Amino acid sequence: MAVFSEEIVGWLEEAERKADSKFREIDSIVDRNQWKVIEAFQKHQVSDFHFAGSTGYAYNDRGREVLDLVYADVFGAEAALVRPHFASGTHTIATALFGVLRPGDRLLYITGRPYDTLHKVIGKPSDGTGSLQDFGIHYDEVMLLEDGTVDWDAVKVKMKSETKVIGIQRSRGYEWRDSFSVEQIGEMVRRVKEINPNVIVFVDNCYGEFTELQEPTEVGADLVAGSLIKNPGGGIAETGGYIAGREHLVQLSAYRLTAPGIGGEVGAMLGTTRGIYQGLFLAPTLVGQAVKGSVLAAAVFERAGFQSRPKWNDHRSDLIQAISFSGSQQLIAFVQGIQRAAAVDGHVVPEPWDMPGYEHPVIMAAGTFIQGGSLELSADAPIRDPYIAYMQGGLTYSHVKFGLLTALQTMKDRELL
Template sequence: MLAARNRCPVAGQQLPSGAVSAPLAPRPVQPPRSLIIAHGERRSANRTKWATAEPPATQGPVVDEPVQELSVADQIWSCSQDLAPVFSEVDRLVAANVRKVQRAFRDHRIGPHHFQGSTGYGHGDLGREALDSVMAQVMGAEAALMRVQFVSGTHAIASALYAVLRPGDEMLAVAGHPYDTMEEVIGTRGTPGHGSLQEWGVSYRELALTGEGRIDWEALKTAIVPGKTRVAHIQRSCGYALRPTLSIDEIGRAVQIIKAQDPSVVVTVDNCYGEFTDTREPCDVGADLAMGSLIKNPGGTIAPGGGYVAGRADLIGRVAARLYAPGIGIDAGGVPGSTLRIFFQGLFLAPQTTGEALKGGRLVAELLHRDGFTVIPAPGVPEVWSMITAVQLRSRERMTAFCRGIQRTCPIGSYISPEPGVTAGYGDEVIFADGTFIDGSTAELSADGPIREPYVVYCQGGTHWTHWALALEGAVTSLREAVAKDN
């Protein structure tokens, strides 16, 4: 790997062998430790724990930005100019998806009367029912549940799995090991007695990826055990793994191979981070259920919470019974009118905000690649558009430095200094930089990752790509300082 402290060249320019950046300007003198304790805050990865540490940004004299910081800014804007053709391709994708969402709104005659909301049981809520119908059409599905009662994407995925699987069934993970928070749902990790799938008598198996991080197509052809394998689960995004995001064509190919072995197998897709990164969704190519979070892509960065499950109508009925209770069905679930309006508006904004996040990811990839780091997807127009840009930083200290630089430019909690720590649902320590208006909304702008080899930070979201341009100024400067210490 090239020394990460090397200056970022403009497109086409090669760095001389051994070239390094100019010496870093000295840091401003920090106030005594007693003052630091008296002011500011530090947050661990466990979002419920806070402690005093760093001074607020206004502490001490105001100093001009160091020369190195301005140099990073110049490099970032040079990268953005080179990315103009890439950004244009994103805009074409956004336009196609805006057209699709607007058509669904028109087909279902969405009007102000759909924003009335409901209380209590929520029976007869026209807005909620219309929202489900619009979401189903956008997702290419027969039916959908787009509900505030889902607290996360993991909750939506778990509800779908529990709705379909029964004791004695097998769940097969088709694309390698699933996202960390699914481990406790499945039962490979977690607290005994909390009712994981394995505790309910569901067996689990996973199909390892190839050395290139792809689905093993030959192994998949014989992976289904007819009459036993009930669910074949596909995770679309890379999650916390160094592998490419799956394309819609790959998901469609997997569905065909699975159904050829046993048509009764239910294909479920963890669609988190995948919505609107293509003009098609998993149900368009045969997936039986697709699930995701509304504080990611489909909430347009303004949904206050919630999740969705879309797919076959008979299976959606089962999911509703798991989310609520058997006998309640899909025609219940009170939701305030203000929340309904935000869900509709967020869904309409979602293609645009997803496009801005894609642009931000391309900027991250371009700049960090020029600095010598391995990034996935590689710079330029990727084979598959991905909301997640993985950057391999190779040490705990570099991950911490990068995330702290990102946090300083977040609109909420910019004075907080992220720390690696234990958080619910994860087996390893995790660090989060996510100063967002909606708690945990990785669709806004975030960088996080588990503290484990090869020490990869995953960059997501961004309401506009220029926010990433500003965030990278501090993050890359901090990262280069950490690399300089290593050397």
């Protein structure tokens, strides 16, 4: 049985007491989202025969077809494309963007530079990689103001007549800023549509699903995308992603995933269907567990003298808890402590490495049942100044508690606390 110092245990117990009202607020969101998912299952009469696998072309796979309908209802969208064939969130986002953009079109991100793994998707003109810019799609971005809000003066300048898609990243990524709430995204949609009512608003929804009562498609976003090994997979889905939104845009995305004229009509599920359904059913509750864990992390690390964002009692629109450290050794000790608390690979000691798709060495705690499954307790950080670790997930609140105690004890044992 792990032994933790009385001081650290005291900090955690104090943090739990302080956050009790926030936990009740999260429980209310869980209930509403859980009921919404169940009602979507009931509406489409989900039965055990829908869980059967399919092979080959998988024409008329009714389980796959109903899964799309259920996701569309849950996200308040006209249509959805839910597939194990998406290799990652980045792949899913890239599929959506390539699906709706054409040579000569413009993509404008209004929430700053997107997450590191999208940089190579955007690429550079004539880079020879098949990136967006290699295909003649123009890209620009508007950096956020110092207070983390959208620079609307710059947006008005940079929105050209050729601007086809406005990109919004809901989560903070590797930035010391707040995530955008669904309400804020709705306001972004309203303002860009005032400038150009025909522009497509795309939202990278990763880490945000079920943290609030609505999704971006319910406040006007035309297209959203996310990963099944994050929130909506409920810790059960083994791989995959989803795209949801306006029907013709989802169809264009499906043509990019498979081929024009084929779209979402084919694609063997190969035994993944049950896990994707069950993961969606579990997702609201497990997201709630993870959000509670993030609240606790903020409260206990604030008690220990560290800066966190969001603070324990702030509004939350994603899973991620950012914690600021004074140097690389503190950051590394924290991430290694999270790994030590894992049920899977708890004996492994993560070290910074040059991870594909990232621009700086990255350290990752990822003791997960699903490789890269960030609804499970995990933490990662680029080794760069400022030294900020990004913790997310936790299938059970109890596991997050254990992880926080272990991380704090690791730092204390190394005289870094």
